[in-house]
Amino acid sequence: MELRDHQELTEQEFLTSYDAGQFERPSVTVDTAIFTITSDDEVNKRNLSNQELQVLLIKRGGHPYLGQWALPGGFVNPKEDVDHAAVRELKEETNLDCSYMEQLYTWGEVNRDPRTRVISISYLALLDSTKFNIQAGDDASDAKWYTVKDTVLKKEKTLSEDGFIQQKWVQLELISDEVRLSAIIKIIKIVKGTTIEYRREVVEQTGIAFDHARIIQYSIERLRNKVDYTDIAFRLMPHRFTLSELQKVYEVILGKNLYKAQFRLKIEKMVNGTGEFQRGKAHKPAELFRFNPNWDEDDNF
Amino acid sequence: MELRDHQELTEQEFLTSYDAGQFERPSVTVDTAIFTITSDDEVNKRNLSNQELQVLLIKRGGHPYLGQWALPGGFVNPKEDVDHAAVRELKEETNLDCSYMEQLYTWGEVNRDPRTRVISISYLALLDSTKFNIQAGDDASDAKWYTVKDTVLKKEKTLSEDGFIQQKWVQLELISDEVRLSAIIKIIKIVKGTTIEYRREVVEQTGIAFDHARIIQYSIERLRNKVDYTDIAFRLMPHRFTLSELQKVYEVILGKNLYKAQFRLKIEKMVNGTGEFQRGKAHKPAELFRFNPNWDEDDNF
DNA sequence: GAAATAGTGTCTCTCAGACAATATGCA
DNA sequence: TGCATATTGTCTGAGAGACACTATTTC
Numbered sequence: 001m002e003l004r005d006h007q008e009l010t011e012q013e014f015l016t017s018y019d020a021g022q023f024e025r026p027s028v029t030v031d032t033a034i035f036t037i038t039s040d041d042e043v044n045k046r047n048l049s050n051q052e053l054q055v056l057l058i059k060r061g062g063h064p065y066l067g068q069w070a071l072p073g074g075f076v077n078p079k080e081d082v083d084h085a086a087v088r089e090l091k092e093e094t095n096l097d098c099s100y101m102e103q104l105y106t107w108g109e110v111n112r113d114p115r116t117r118v119i120s121i122s123y124l125a126l127l128d129s130t131k132f133n134i135q136a137g138d139d140a141s142d143a144k145w146y147t148v149k150d151t152v153l154k155k156e157k158t159l160s161e162d163g164f165i166q167q168k169w170v171q172l173e174l175i176s177d178e179v180r181l182s183a184i185i186k187i188i189k190i191v192k193g194t195t196i197e198y199r200r201e202v203v204e205q206t207g208i209a210f211d212h213a214r215i216i217q218y219s220i221e222r223l224r225n226k227v228d229y230t231d232i233a234f235r236l237m238p239h240r241f242t243l244s245e246l247q248k249v250y251e252v253i254l255g256k257n258l259y260k261a262q263f264r265l266k267i268e269k270m271v272n273g274t275g276e277f278q279r280g281k282a283h284k285p286a287e288l289f290r291f292n293p294n295w296d297e298d299d300n301f
Numbered sequence: 302m303e304l305r306d307h308q309e310l311t312e313q314e315f316l317t318s319y320d321a322g323q324f325e326r327p328s329v330t331v332d333t334a335i336f337t338i339t340s341d342d343e344v345n346k347r348n349l350s351n352q353e354l355q356v357l358l359i360k361r362g363g364h365p366y367l368g369q370w371a372l373p374g375g376f377v378n379p380k381e382d383v384d385h386a387a388v389r390e391l392k393e394e395t396n397l398d399c400s401y402m403e404q405l406y407t408w409g410e411v412n413r414d415p416r417t418r419v420i421s422i423s424y425l426a427l428l429d430s431t432k433f434n435i436q437a438g439d440d441a442s443d444a445k446w447y448t449v450k451d452t453v454l455k456k457e458k459t460l461s462e463d464g465f466i467q468q469k470w471v472q473l474e475l476i477s478d479e480v481r482l483s484a485i486i487k488i489i490k491i492v493k494g495t496t497i498e499y500r501r502e503v504v505e506q507t508g509i510a511f512d513h514a515r516i517i518q519y520s521i522e523r524l525r526n527k528v529d530y531t532d533i534a535f536r537l538m539p540h541r542f543t544l545s546e547l548q549k550v551y552e553v554i555l556g557k558n559l560y561k562a563q564f565r566l567k568i569e570k571m572v573n574g575t576g577e578f579q580r581g582k583a584h585k586p587a588e589l590f591r592f593n594p595n596w597d598e599d600d601n602f
Numbered sequence: 603g604a605a606a607t608a609g610t611g612t613c614t615c616t617c618a619g620a621c622a623a624t625a626t627g628c629a
Numbered sequence: 630t631g632c633a634t635a636t637t638g639t640c641t642g643a644g645a646g647a648c649a650c651t652a653t654t655t656c
Binding site for chain 2: 003004005006009010011014015018023024025026027028061062063064065066067075076078079080081082083085099100103105106108109110114115116117119121128155163164166168187189191193194195196234235237291293294301
Binding site for chain 4: 244264
């Protein structure tokens with residue numbers, strides 16, 4: 001026997017009579033922070049190449065924030081999964097196929113966007129460093145890689161009744177050959193009794209559109225966290241790499257130097273040697289390694 | 302000088318002429334998986350009380366999935382932050398104020414909901430176990446706590462060219478005094494070259510509405526992960542508790558037994574003794590502890 | 603005294619932090 | 630030959646895993 005609701009409708013009858021337009025709905029966008037690691041182009045026989053973490057931004061060609069820089073992204077189509085929308089927008093705007101993509105966070109404050117109510121689902125994406133210099137797609141001629149630097153400016157902890165409030169100001173600097181963008185993001189942690197609350201807001205910014213500065217900052221935080229308990233760093237590596245190059249990538253992401261010996265112990269299960277060696281450098285040649293997708297041995301998952 | 306776009310409009314002019322209705326937009330809901338831990342009511346002088354992880358579900362009073370059980374939640378209002386929407390819906394439907402709330406994941410496949418395109422932002426919430434038996438709000442008279450059990454049924458790993466595919470079937474059982482719901486969720490991990498992709502789908506279910514089974518399963522996974530590197534478990538504890546009660550909560554969430562000595566070392570910085578002792582039990586009285594919000598000492602954050 | 607849990611002690615093993623020593627190719 | 634990096638070795642201490650033992654209450 002089919003169930004009927006208070007209007008005596010069956011599920012089938014209800015669905016065919018359902019009016020999707022009866023509620024006012026928000027716009028939904030996807031925005032992707034895509035990172036890569038660059039080595040400087042100057043060939044250097046002596047030293048290791050200098051590596052930097054970079055994020056891709058697109059110059060806005062229309063209002064609002066005309067002329068400022070934003071994450072690649074756009075509106076989700078009605079007949080499209082949000083994950084697919086993120087991939088499509090990235091492809092359209094930059095012509096890039098990334099090697100990793102993960103949903104980061106959904107930003108849902110009422111006044112994020114001056115146009116209308118927009119909820120933004122943000123993604124963290126990574127790109128193999130040998131593919132980074134593929135040119136931007138036609139949709140947005142003004143795509144540019146920005147070197148990322150983030151610095152903690154100040155930390156503050158004030159006691160309140162039954163808990164405390166912690167505040168942290170982080171400066172985000174985005175630097176390309178011509179342009180320098182910056183923002184200050186305030187991160188707030190409120191502990192009150194057994195309750196915790198986090199907030200993250202842009203305090204000031206120059207040249208960065210919308211609230212994308214805090215999305216970028218949060219992406220970096222996630223990347224930094226994930227780097228030492230997952231194999232996420234390998235999504236940034238080319239097919240073959242030396243262990244020193246790999247270590248440098250870890251160091252760039254973490255923002256600190258690591259000890260070589262223990263780094264090698266930590267990652268030894270994640271790589272396989274190829275028997276081939278780097279050549280043409282003015283020092284002992286390093287073996288080339290490749291990623292070992294089977295390192296996990298089913299322990300995880 | 303003000304910037305003008307290709308139609309010679311300033312930002313202000315653009316915004317006032319902006320037509321928010323020009324794109325078709327999806328509906329957006331918030332859904333919250335709220336958990337608590339119950340001790341059985343029977344007073345027992347001899348043994349420790351039996352504890353179980355429970356999730357709150359609401360019986361659907363209308364189509365679709367009429368009569369089945371769903372997470373508390375509902376549509377986001379146009380003038381309301383999504384975080385606030387989650388809190389409001391929980392309050393309206395269950396009259397509960399939770400002690401923890403965290404955004405979990407945004408589910409965005411096209412056909413998640415038979416009515417129309419619905420994107421759902423899901424939240425993980427926790428409730429202090431002494432407050433769990435507060436009655437449900439008027440909005441949904443049919444709210445009920447379900448004991449949660451999840452079991453891995455099968456794991457499979459098949460090699461493909463340039464990678465592998467791992468699949469895992471998890472059975473989710475939700476049990477209340479009268480009703481027993483169940484679902485099987487398939488989790489898929491696809492590794493191909495340097496690319497990883499995860500998918501999570503409901504394979505079969507009885508009595509659970511929408512795709513909420515996979516949201517509940519993912520919530521449990523997150524809870525289990527967070528329990529041993531954050532202080533999240535304390536959101537489930539009453540103001541005062543014994544260390545054995547705390548350990549039991551960890552064990553219930555993790556689904557395995559822990560060693561007392563090392564558990565106490567692990568959490569000793571997170572608690573403060575009160576000098577008071579449990580009474581009336583037929584064994585050595587345990588000291589009552591409370592959460593120490595300052596345990597982190599700024600290392601983190 | 604028996605049952606039941608509270609609370610401590612200890613031994614091993616692994617692994618991260620820190621630093622040192624040796625090897626090797628090219629300018 | 631000397632620079633700069635490759636690669637391996639070792640000492641230390643913190644902490645997790647695994648047991649075992651003593652203490653204290655009520656029935």
